[in-house]
Amino acid sequence: MIAALLQVVPADRVTAIANVGDDLELHGLHISPDLDTITYTLAGEINPETGWGLRGESWQAMESVRRYGGIDWFGLGDRDIGTHLYRTQRMAEGAQLTNVTAEIATAWTVGIRLLPVTDDRLRTMVTLAEGDDAGREISFQEYFVQRRHDVAVRSVRFEGADKAYPGPEVLAAVENADRIVIAPSNPAVSIDPVLAVRGVRQHLEAARHRSVAVSPIVAGAALKGPAARLMEELGHEPSVVGVARWYAPIAATLVIDEADADLAESVAAEGIQPVVTRTIMSQPGVAASLARVVLEPNGPQP
Amino acid sequence: MIAALLQVVPADRVTAIANVGDDLELHGLHISPDLDTITYTLAGEINPETGWGLRGESWQAMESVRRYGGIDWFGLGDRDIGTHLYRTQRMAEGAQLTNVTAEIATAWTVGIRLLPVTDDRLRTMVTLAEGDDAGREISFQEYFVQRRHDVAVRSVRFEGADKAYPGPEVLAAVENADRIVIAPSNPAVSIDPVLAVRGVRQHLEAARHRSVAVSPIVAGAALKGPAARLMEELGHEPSVVGVARWYAPIAATLVIDEADADLAESVAAEGIQPVVTRTIMSQPGVAASLARVVLEPNGPQP
Numbered sequence: 109m110i111a112a113l114l115q116v117v118p119a120d121r122v123t124a125i126a127n128v129g130d131d132l133e134l135h136g137l138h139i140s141p142d143l144d145t146i147t148y149t150l151a152g153e154i155n156p157e158t159g160w161g162l163r164g165e166s167w168q169a170m171e172s173v174r175r176y177g178g179i180d181w182f183g184l185g186d187r188d189i190g191t192h193l194y195r196t197q198r199m200a201e202g203a204q205l206t207n208v209t210a211e212i213a214t215a216w217t218v219g220i221r222l223l224p225v226t227d228d229r230l231r232t233m234v235t236l237a238e239g240d241d242a243g244r245e246i247s248f249q250e251y252f253v254q255r256r257h258d259v260a261v262r263s264v265r266f267e268g269a270d271k272a273y274p275g276p277e278v279l280a281a282v283e284n285a286d287r288i289v290i291a292p293s294n295p296a297v298s299i300d301p302v303l304a305v306r307g308v309r310q311h312l313e314a315a316r317h318r319s320v321a322v323s324p325i326v327a328g329a330a331l332k333g334p335a336a337r338l339m340e341e342l343g344h345e346p347s348v349v350g351v352a353r354w355y356a357p358i359a360a361t362l363v364i365d366e367a368d369a370d371l372a373e374s375v376a377a378e379g380i381q382p383v384v385t386r387t388i389m390s391q392p393g394v395a396a397s398l399a400r401v402v403l404e405p406n407g408p409q410p
Numbered sequence: 411m412i413a414a415l416l417q418v419v420p421a422d423r424v425t426a427i428a429n430v431g432d433d434l435e436l437h438g439l440h441i442s443p444d445l446d447t448i449t450y451t452l453a454g455e456i457n458p459e460t461g462w463g464l465r466g467e468s469w470q471a472m473e474s475v476r477r478y479g480g481i482d483w484f485g486l487g488d489r490d491i492g493t494h495l496y497r498t499q500r501m502a503e504g505a506q507l508t509n510v511t512a513e514i515a516t517a518w519t520v521g522i523r524l525l526p527v528t529d530d531r532l533r534t535m536v537t538l539a540e541g542d543d544a545g546r547e548i549s550f551q552e553y554f555v556q557r558r559h560d561v562a563v564r565s566v567r568f569e570g571a572d573k574a575y576p577g578p579e580v581l582a583a584v585e586n587a588d589r590i591v592i593a594p595s596n597p598a599v600s601i602d603p604v605l606a607v608r609g610v611r612q613h614l615e616a617a618r619h620r621s622v623a624v625s626p627i628v629a630g631a632a633l634k635g636p637a638a639r640l641m642e643e644l645g646h647e648p649s650v651v652g653v654a655r656w657y658a659p660i661a662a663t664l665v666i667d668e669a670d671a672d673l674a675e676s677v678a679a680e681g682i683q684p685v686v687t688r689t690i691m692s693q694p695g696v697a698a699s700l701a702r703v704v705l706e707p708n709g710p711q712p
Contacts, residue, residue, distance in 0.1 A: 133502075134499065135439075135495035135496070135498055135499045136438040136439050136440065136494075136495065136498030136499060136502060137437075137438050137439075137495070138438065165470075166468050166470050166488060168467075168468050168470075168487075168488035168489045168491075168492065169471065169488045169489065169491040169492040169495060170492065171489070171492065172488075172489050172490070172491070172492020172493055172495070172496070173492045173495050173496050175492070175517050176492075176493070176496040176513060176514060176517045177513075177517070178492075178495065178496040178499060178500075179499060185470075186468060186470035186471045186474075186488040186491075187470045187471065187473070187474050188474070189470075189471040189474070189488075189491060189495075190470065190471040190472065190473065190474020190475045190477070190478075190480075191474055191478070192438075193437035193438070193439070193471060193474070193475050193480065193491075194437070194474070194475050194478040194480040196437055196438030197436065197437045197438060197480060197481060198480075200435075200438060211478060211479075212478060215477050215478045215479070
């Protein structure tokens with residue numbers, strides 16, 4: 109979504125507030141998958157085969173780890189490891205995640221301002237629902253990567269949320285934005301951990317009239333990942349109507365795909381203005397036109 | 411020296427007690443250069459060009475670190491990083507360095523028992539002697555690698571030595587050894603930090619009659635590294651006589667090179683029995699014969 113916006117807005121006018129609930133400490137390293145995926149994508153260096161990590165990767169460190177029987181389910185390429193080495197060292201020196209993120213983004217000439225929602229420790233925790241694992245709580249990455257989100261979930265919790273304060277520029281970015289875009293991400297585990305940080309939800313509620321969300325659900329299925337399945341397991345309707353209900357308190361507008369045009373009225377009934385357009389950015393030309401819709405959902409103003 | 415011993419003794423009869431004063435935490439990783447160099451060497455996987463790290467290395471992680479302007483003076487190859495990732499994760503899980511070292515050695519089928527002298531934190535600290543840096547204390551690796559031991563030293567200190575207890579098998583290994591060999595290492599920064607761990611020096615003193623040291627100084631120069639220079643800066647004579655004085659309390663015998671044959675009497679005057687032989691193991695055939703001398707310094711017993 110950020111790449112789409114950059115087709116129609118100069119990078120220096122864009123701020124991205126990113127989820128850190130997916131972060132993990134592994135092998136002694138502080139790993140921030142969402143921050144890195146945004147950075148690598150905007151740098152044009154994302155690995156096109158995996159959708160994460162860097163292109164041109166080698167895997168020698170992980171092969172060593174495997175030799176010792178170490179943890180290898182979270183794949184770390186050698187180039188990518190360099191990012192985690194740098195981040196971990198800087199944080200050990202006392203730097204905040206916000207500053208380290210800016211340093212890394214600058215090194216890749218990313219252009220936009222990329223802000224982790226908090227410098228404090230926030231972790232998305234997932235409680236499993238079935239079989240021997242029922243009631244067991246695991247980290248987001250254990251759920252998402254190790255188990256390939258192929259397990260039933262009972263609940264989601266954001267560990268540390270009660271003590272997590274927004275990063276130094278986050279609330280001002282919300283207040284000063286001409287337009288706030290809630291990307292087509294998983295509402296339960298990508299957007300909600302952002303909202304869980306103290307004051308962020310309230311600031312977004314106050315900015316509701318400037319905010320537009322893009323539905324991650326098209327025709328009852330997630331664009332990618334477990335968004336639809338998770339919504340259903342957590343008791344929400346896995347459709348644009350369920351998304352509308354989720355986002356109505358913080359967004360005035362919900363962009364839904366043409367495939368869901370027949371649900372526009374039901375979306376409106378949830379108290380959020382539907383805008384119907386093509387949203388699947390893997391199709392050519394869609395990204396820029398979606399970005400234009402998102403920035404001016406009621407069409408060009410006279 | 412260990413490799414030399416293995417030419418004449420079965421690996422399962424050899425225990426190596428290793429220095430951990432050179433260890434460092436960098437990029438969030440626990441790095442144990444001495445343990446790794448022993449392991450990689452015995453595995454036949456040491457990088458022949460550098461004398462440290464693994465052969466067949468790539469350097470992608472360090473190139474990433476460099477992109478960010480991170481710390482790059484301590485070279486870490488990608489394969490080698492895998493070792494540190496594994497060690498750091500295991501220690502974060504609560505494993506002791508002794509156990510992790512054994513796991514890593516087993517993965518490389520090293521054969522000998524390799525024991526870090528302590529599981530506690532011990533760090534060799536070096537106080538500089540000259541110029542603007544006079545009085546400044548830096549870590550061993552900052553001295554050895556970052557400054558290439560090309561600075562004058564005023565003193566050496568072993569941080570944590572007062573609270574460092576021997577690893578679980580260390581003292582018994584000293585007590586039960588038929589022969590204790592003090593390798594031709596830097597006495598000030600490689601052997602002394604081992605002796606600094608609580609009880610180790612006393613146990614070595616008690617086992618003095620079974621102990622033989624090999625001089626790291628030949629004809630007044632160090633075989634490698636800053637041993638001679640450091641001895642002089644710390645107020646010791648940089649010769650086999652200075653080495654004799656250093657080791658006389660803990661070893662009955664000192665093996666010196668033929669180049670120092672004329673100093674044998676002065677060595678004996680320090681209260682340690684000199685044995686003159688060829689000691690420079692880079693020459694063919696020397697290693698095995700040196701190992702035989704070290705194991706039976708008075709010649710084959712009848």
